[in-house]
Amino acid sequence: MSHSISSADIAARPRAMPWIKLRRQLMGKIAYPLIGLAILLAFWWFGGYLIASNPATQAFAGFAPAQALPQAWQLFISGTLMGTVLPSLYRIGMGLLWAILVAVPVGILVGASPVLRQITGFPFQLLRMVSPLAWMPIAVLAFATWDGAIIFLIFMAALWPILFSTAFAVQRIDPMYFKIARNFGASPLASLQRLVLPAIAPDILAGFRLALGIAWVVLVPAEYLGVTSGLGYAINDARDILAYDLLAALVLIIGIIGYLLDSVIVMLIRYLGWQNSD
């Protein structure tokens, strides 16, 4: 038995690598998430079992996966889901759009000007701490339509994360980059286009991802307001008609859509990011 390393050993090693890598990828991408999902389902099932087996809560037995999952599937194939989801997506889209339109320019100004930063520091931190839902009475007064009021609430929720990450990103731009631009006689507009915006794009997206998460959470309670469409309304409605299986199905769908939206942003961050060093 020889302990010397033969050329066959050396050749075999790189060939073994892809297998290990593939297995690790399969585990990471599929197996582990499936285990997590199974645990979640088990808890759901167990909760449903507890509810169904207690005479006091038996009326809510529809929450269990056995009732809710077929209901979710039914919603999906019957097409009613689209009618419920689209108004919600519209409101969240408009709220986020307004938030970007305001937060990015203001964030750039605040990031670029120390004086403006001093002036806005306290009021912005104060406003940021107010729960977006606390604006509800004011929104209802200020906007003629329910849609307008909800979009305003989403806007208030999404504004701050985008604004703060934009301002912070502008402050962090290497002064050398500005010197290079100035050295070539770059106009302010050209500097904005070729230097500031690309430099801060990854941070804007990271702020946008935070904003989307908060906005999606705020959306459902905001839709408890007068509107007669959207996911929040549908949940309220399901509760009123005691359709607990439908209610649970909607909760599930809200979670799934939120996850999908977040995944899209994560993909965008990967695509546009220049900061990752791999």
Added chain:
Amino acid sequence: MGASIQINGITHRFSGKGPNVLENLVFDMAAGRSTALIGESGCGKSTLLHMLAGLMLPTEGCVRINGQQVTKPHPEWNMMFQRPGLYPWLNVRQNVALGLQFTGKTEALAQRVDEMLALVGLSDKGAARPQDLSGGQQQRVALARSLAVEPDVILLDEPFSALDAFTRRNLQLEVRHIAREKNITLVLVTHDIDEALTMGDSVVVMGRNPGTFQSVMNIDLAYPRNPIDPKFAKLREDLMARFKHSVEGQPQARQTSFDAIANNTNKIKTPAHERPLDQNNGRSSSLPLNR
């Protein structure tokens, strides 16, 4: 091509009542010539170069390039810094094109970028990200970015001091060669005597507190120059002597610091803001004046 530079009685203070950082500087540089400015750290070399570039205005006096007073940056004169300042969100090609886009010279852009990349020997790196290049390659990209706008003047603020000795020497020879080919006026700030002698048609020795021009030496050596050439060695001695004189001529006795330089010990530290951020602290066989 090429442009003359006149330094017309420049005096500078950073604050109204502050001390003069530069005092009554007068000098003419002919078109296409190369002038090296050497002096201790803090004598105002960078400040002066920023004024030549139009990135800063002097308190008194003015700079004229081809007779035209410099009041702001201009594509015809371009500065290169110790750090290349490449934009990490752009690839190498896009970085080379940056100056052209900022200055609005976008005709035949792709072709110009190709030419410049070939000139600095990085034709195969166009798609690379600047972060993935070595320090020397990054500085070559910065050189290509500057050359692309076809400047009459290039101002170099210690652009090689963060590089290893071998890369540094190659870049010194290359930049001097390209500038001669294109008849570009060079102003080079350095604290490396060999660098000044390798690249300068004349070397100006600066004194400190306040910054003044102490003496000028013409370097009559053929290019490319070689440090082991006996004439080069002779000039180095001469320049060292002038430098010593300029240091001794200071109001405060700076004898000790000069001894440190002459013995090539690293007692004099470069201020933190001047130290290279890059990986390799430039180490050189030549005599670093202040490190």
